[in-house]
Amino acid sequence: MQATPTFHNLPLQKGSFTTLVEALDYAARGETGYNFYSGRGELCSVLPYANLQVEARSLAKKMLSIGLSRGSRVALIADTHPDFVVFFFACQYAGLTPVPLPAVIQLNGRQEYVRQLGRLLDDCQAKVALATDEFMPFLTEAADDLMIPFIGSLQDVKNLPDSAEDLQPKGPKELAYLQYTSGSTRFPRGVMITQKAVCHNLQIIIQHGVKVRTGDRAVSWLPFYHDMGLIGLLLVPMACQLSVDFLRTRDFAMRPRLWLKLLSENKGTISFSPPFGYDLVARRLRDGDVEAYDLRSWRVAGAGAEIIRPQTLARFAERLAPAGFDEQAFLACYGMAECSLAVTFGSLEDGLKIDHVNSDQLLEHGRAIPVPPAGDQEEYRSTSFVNCGVLMPDYDFEIRDSEGHTLPERQCGALFLRGASLMSGYFGNLKLTREVLSEDGWFNTGDIAYRIGSEIVITGRAKDMIIINGRNIWPQDIEYIAECQDEIRTGDAMAFFVHNSQGEELAVMMVECRISEQQPRLDLINRLSRQIRQELGIDCVIELVPRGTLTRTTSGKPSRHATKNIYLQKIATDSQMS
């Protein structure tokens, strides 16, 4: 078996397409394509774009025989596997809408995973659900009482008869896919992205973000059920005819060094990761490993999807400098599923641009006053942020205060965006759509930012979500677990996140509780900790407090921010007393 080549004769077409089918039809004229590697880093299957086109068309004919109306949702367990890719493109040719679903299973997590799949299948009203053989048992169980007309594997679809209908691929105004945001698992939000919107985003990434050129090759371990993996590393390379080498996310997490091995052996030039991936490599690298790698070809080391902490990436760069890794290859970017993917990019070959600002001014007045990067001096404390770069073409942005007024340079506020890559809305949820997307096309990102000229610096999330080990954790999901207990009433638990003394994010939940005896209190705390660990995979500090402690807004909504301040004051007092 041989991987698809990096160099080939088809002229480079930089993503100027109006549908995904148009892009694949062009790429299929060359020799490049997708390559899949095993958990030991060995090539285990090769899918050139030419074969993908043939297989997807043939599968599309079979799928049409099920008799679905145009645009019906086809749920796909998005394992890093050629079958998923064939399913995804078969939908494009058949005029159906693929919906990638998570392919992540935790230890002892069967029940929770099946429940999550069930909620998503239900939310998108899937008419077909497909998976690889490995995931079929979970899918079948999740779909148990949902009345989905067709559930099966690649072979099951192949066994269907060919439809007599001609293929009518999706047009520019039709949906390209439905992407569930990595939001709360209880309250899923399916982002609707049209062909035109995603193709626009692919084009700006190719031409302005990464500036793809002949000789580029991508390497990725990012999951296909996440926007950066699906759009950034599956669709972008296809839309500019590059070969990609894929590693499963779990295999990367188990053996992070495989990422470096693939980049070295295949002379990869483009790869992206959340900061957590760079951190994992730096921590798991063994002395003496570094000589085995040659990272001189790696010209774009993208970092995004969570707040970038400069120290994390600096440690990675330092450790891998002997292997030829160039710190200037780091490329900060910012984006989200609601904008297809990319919103801003830093400038290429410049490395990370850090903005140092006065911490007190930032905390008290939301002003980002630049200071020399001297660290903590007598007169002031400083905070460092990574500059996420300039807005991509055809986007407008505004930074607004809580009353909706546009703020001047270096003043923090909510980041609003408008542009051609934006979603059409959340599937089947007009109310939620209206909350974030205005009639005149402005989208509230939910992130807090300030601008320096046309460059954007993200300082935090207005949403209460945090990311632990690459997983998005929502306070609502932690609180829900508390509210399911007999002793706790709805609205009596509030969860939020604080930094521990090592600067790591830690989940805390304060629960109003009437129980006064010691043993039942301990039992409740233990039960909550256990269930949170089981369902969300994180540790959470549980504090039982008297009634009336938690802060609510005048309309009775939880104020997590104010409650967090109460908690911080409480631990400060406790530590003074001890």
Place this chain on the structure above:
Amino acid sequence: MKEHDDVLQKILEILAVTLPEGGPEIKADLDLIDDLGLDSMKVLEILESLEDSFDISIPMNVMPGVRTANDLARELQKIIKSE
């Protein structure tokens, strides 16, 4: 062919070096997450060691049904037999 007890012994050895000292005594029927406090990253480190020790690949769909070291030993033995 490896017997269940040999596989279990190896799992317990790996747990002993992976888990921090001073934790609860490691036993075959304890819940790996609830009782022994394994987080998702530690689980992956342990799987890596096990794959290397037995020269096997552990499929992704094995993990959701595993609660204790005993469960893990039983699953691994099936994989070792089939490879």
